[in-house]
Amino acid sequence: MRTTIGYTVESIGYVVGAQGLVSFASQTFFGTEWGWLHKVVDLPSTAYLGILLVGLALVAAGVRTRKQPRRSSLQG
Numbered sequence: 001m002r003t004t005i006g007y008t009v010e011s012i013g014y015v016v017g018a019q020g021l022v023s024f025a026s027q028t029f030f031g032t033e034w035g036w037l038h039k040v041v042d043l044p045s046t047a048y049l050g051i052l053l054v055g056l057a058l059v060a061a062g063v064r065t066r067k068q069p070r071r072s073s074l075q076g
Contacts, residue, residue, distance in 0.1 A: 017055020
């Protein structure tokens with residue numbers, strides 16, 4: 001179960017991080033709107049960097065969750 005949750009959190013993190021990166025780059029360097037995040041919220045370009053960091057944190061949490069050793073429920 002821990003592996004499934006880790007992969008799910010990691011996958012969501014990749015999507016969120018990619019949208020944050022694409023939105024930041026498009027606003028900062030090209031003056032346009034790319035991705036789908038701008039259709040949901042209208043944020044300044046620096047806020048998209050925060051979204052990128054949230055995505056990276058989710059990826060890190062998912063990887064850490066998958067790699068934790070399993071605890072044995074038997075005590076003996």
